Amino acid sequence: MNSLDLQYQQLLQDILLEGKEKTDRTGTGTKSLFGKQIRHKMSEGFPLLTTKKMAIKSIMTELKWFLKGDTNIKYLVQNGCNIWNGDAYKVYKRTYDYDLDEHLSEKDFVQKIKEDDSFAKVWGELGPVYGKQWRRIAKRYGSGPTFIVDQIKNLIKLIKENPNSRRLIVNSWNPAELDEMVLPPCHYGFQCYVNDGKLSLMWNQRSVDTFLGLPFNIASYGMLLLLLCEETNLEPGELIGNLGDTHLYLNHLEQAEEQRLRDSFQLPSVKLSNVDILNGEFDYEIIGYQSHPTIKAPLSN
Numbered sequence: 001m002n003s004l005d006l007q008y009q010q011l012l013q014d015i016l017l018e019g020k021e022k023t024d025r026t027g028t029g030t031k032s033l034f035g036k037q038i039r040h041k042m043s044e045g046f047p048l049l050t051t052k053k054m055a056i057k058s059i060m061t062e063l064k065w066f067l068k069g070d071t072n073i074k075y076l077v078q079n080g081c082n083i084w085n086g087d088a089y090k091v092y093k094r095t096y097d098y099d100l101d102e103h104l105s106e107k108d109f110v111q112k113i114k115e116d117d118s119f120a121k122v123w124g125e126l127g128p129v130y131g132k133q134w135r136r137i138a139k140r141y142g143s144g145p146t147f148i149v150d151q152i153k154n155l156i157k158l159i160k161e162n163p164n165s166r167r168l169i170v171n172s173w174n175p176a177e178l179d180e181m182v183l184p185p186c187h188y189g190f191q192c193y194v195n196d197g198k199l200s201l202m203w204n205q206r207s208v209d210t211f212l213g214l215p216f217n218i219a220s221y222g223m224l225l226l227l228l229c230e231e232t233n234l235e236p237g238e239l240i241g242n243l244g245d246t247h248l249y250l251n252h253l254e255q256a257e258e259q260r261l262r263d264s265f266q267l268p269s270v271k272l273s274n275v276d277i278l279n280g281e282f283d284y285e286i287i288g289y290q291s292h293p294t295i296k297a298p299l300s301n
Helices: 003-018 056-068 074-078 085-098 106-115 117-123 130-135 151-161 175-180 213-232 250-260
Strands: 020-022 030-041 137-140 146-149 169-171 187-195 198-209 235-249 269-276 281-287
Touching (some): 003 030, 003 213, 003 235, 030 250, 056 074, 056 213, 085 106, 085 117, 151 169, 198 213, 213 235
Antiparallel strands (some): 137 146, 269 281
């Protein structure tokens, strides 16, 4: 058993037993709680849940995409990560439904994104989502030239130069650009903290798809913490997630109950190489990962 899976299973149980039913943007409906937290000591292993098999490559591909500053799904689909397809397709389909014109199926839409650069440039773009905010915020003084703020580069520099700073923050919630995004950031910011030669990371999340999304978020921010440690020569400390509207979709309840009852395995470790965080590149090897089988559940867009 490991404490991370136990925390996660307790969260599933809390929502199942105490969650209040709410309507939501997708029309699916949820059981919801507010103000939960996950805490994990990185010394206890890499935070990849073992009570169901996790899609490791998709998690890492999405993180690379964020770090590259990319906001187009072409890179994702070319690398087998399909978690943003529904958001892009929804915009495409809504446009063609309005025009009363024929449109592609989602499967054909994704294939065309892969193969047609001009199509992907228009329909694969999600707006100024995470990658844009992390790496390319535009800043302008009066009528002067526009400067680009690279929050990840600035974060690494500040950790190295002033590790005691209380401003080790990256923010994805840009109110001026929310209406240009296909989906406002769910995990909207994170803060780092250095103490006794160890780097910790705490992320904040406004909306938490607890069954499908949260396990991805935990592993993704765990990997981001390790990458930052590689860049700053610090040891990994604690990973903390502050969770706002923490919910299970109503079509995930049976799956959550199944996972809640499983015994966990020991957490794996990870070996990193060729780390180039500012270009969104790194190689990884997950060592000793043992898990229960995948539990499938529909994604609500």
